[in-house]
Amino acid sequence: MGNSLKRFLCGLCGSTDHTSGDEQLGHHGVSISTVGLSVLVQHLYYFETNSQVPEGLSKHVISSKKAQAKWYRKLSKAWRESNPQPRTPEEASRLIIFTLKGHQLPDVEGLLSFYGLPLLYSQVEPTDTEATPLPDRPNFVLNTLPVDPRAVADGDGLTVYVSTSDARESSLVPEEIIMAAVERNEARAERDFARADALYKQITDEGYGVLHINNEHILARKYRIRLRGIDAPENKQPYGKEAKDELVKILDGNCLKILVFDEDQYGRFVGDVYCNNIFVQKLMLKRGLAWHYTDYDKRPKLAQWEKYARAKGIGLWASPNPEKPWEWRRKHPNHRY
Template sequence: MGNALRLLYSRCFEHTTAGDSDSLGPHGVSSATVGVSALAQDLFHFDITSQVPEGLSKHVVSSKKAQANWYRKLVDAWKESKPPPKNPEEAARLIIQTLERHQKADVKGLLAFYGLPQPHALVETTFEPPTSLPEGVRFELHTLPVDAKAVADGDTITVYVSTSDPRESSFVPSHVHAAAVQRSEARSRRNYTEADALHQQIIDSGYRVINLQNEEVLARKYRIRLRGIDAPESKMPYGKEAKNELTRIVQGRSLRVLVYDEDRYGRVVGDIYCNGLFVQELMLKKGFAWHYTAYDKREELAIWEKEARAKRVGLWASSNPEKPWEWRKDQREGR
């Protein structure tokens, strides 16, 4: 338990101090990650010392004894969560669910102490992951953890699937297998120039060797287009925000992808589930995507977009946001 908390905290701290040192929060990390990293640090500290963090009493109404009770419960909840929270919303949900029987003022104060979203700010999701493959699904993917750089925009992600997956193992070209073996041998001889050249051959074939928990994994590359939604392009208003939101949802997570089709750009088109949540539902309810009615007629997607419009969240804060398909048409026609 302690090692897991320490590892998470150290990773968050290293990430923020590398690029966000100008916006450090009260726990010495940036405002973007203060909640998760600080909570991890304090749980690790409590697990060793049984001491709650200094300054918490200014944010809550209950005694130090009660606070210690909360932290014992949170330590246990963190232990049981697989995987543990990696973003502010997940950390907030863990606190809210764990302390649901405690005073609302204390829960809100604890969230405020860590800079985490308040209960009213969390998006409630309703769509359950299917237990069997829905009609029209061609195949299912289970990806390796997603890197932040793999998110191209608010509706496109590059993912990798291990070739140890039964479906993938039968499709790996023989020359890719051979190059992977030769690369491993070259690295054992410390001939890194040869190893890098062999890895480039693997990459050119649509694969990559990924280091995962100190183990090298040969994986196949897929570009995923989120089915049924269309997010603002990167150069459009809210394009950066849509990309950042999708990154926040999937970064570091393994995804379940139900593939329905392939588009003209070679991307597979599918529904994505992350940590039990339907990603398209989150993007629509947060107001960072349109329901792409030209290609998808699902009523629930239309309802989720309508909810975001009514709340004027995300891009709907603008009175007349430009539709991405119209923006792309204008770009093609040179307008």
């Protein structure tokens, strides 16, 4: 297959013109066209020669590098056996989707996004029900920095940060924020802490922060997140502390993949949260520390996981008649999120 990939790659490179200024660019800074397809072909070719998956892919998917290697092995075989071989981004997307059928949707989405290939949601048919296949398309995906346990507000809400070096974020960060971060580092080096503090306030006022991780200062954007489809007890309710503590235990120090679908009235982004390849809402429901929030989410799997905890009397279901958080909030209108 290596020779066929090499010939195909040469053909693509020979027939590709320079991209126009208004053409959409993918993760690699190339147009979503035959050039984006050629990047995939290069990686398949290199995988067959050195069995290495591309650097940076892990930031876009939730599975391990060992799992990623299995994908590329399958994709190489599928490419070899396809007749004709994909010649367009759409054809490449279909090959990936059907070759990785049964894998988790965030992985398939992440792989397509990594190459700037169209997602073709109508053709995605994930069979991993434990990962909760999504019935609709997220607006965007966040790949976060490690979660600080102090950033977990309660059993269904937290604050996360995404590095501005992330492909999506790098195109959104204002230039003045980048300059403020650079000048703050210079001020700190000169021990001008008053100026450094003023610059840091400028950064935080615009919704960004500077995180110190592994002896490195990282400029990052702040996002407030509401877990989609569940409603945990409020902190002042019975089991509120237990719900918050459980979410802290799950997320503490981990990087997350968050599929964002909406923004609520409080400015929080509503999304599905994955931690170490595990759907976090599933854990909270099955451990009896949240309700399925049926007013906003009708997915049957969430109802099944709540029913499982109810049947076993786990968590808040040990109580004969636990108060629903939305009813508690109606009684406490001054409650702040």
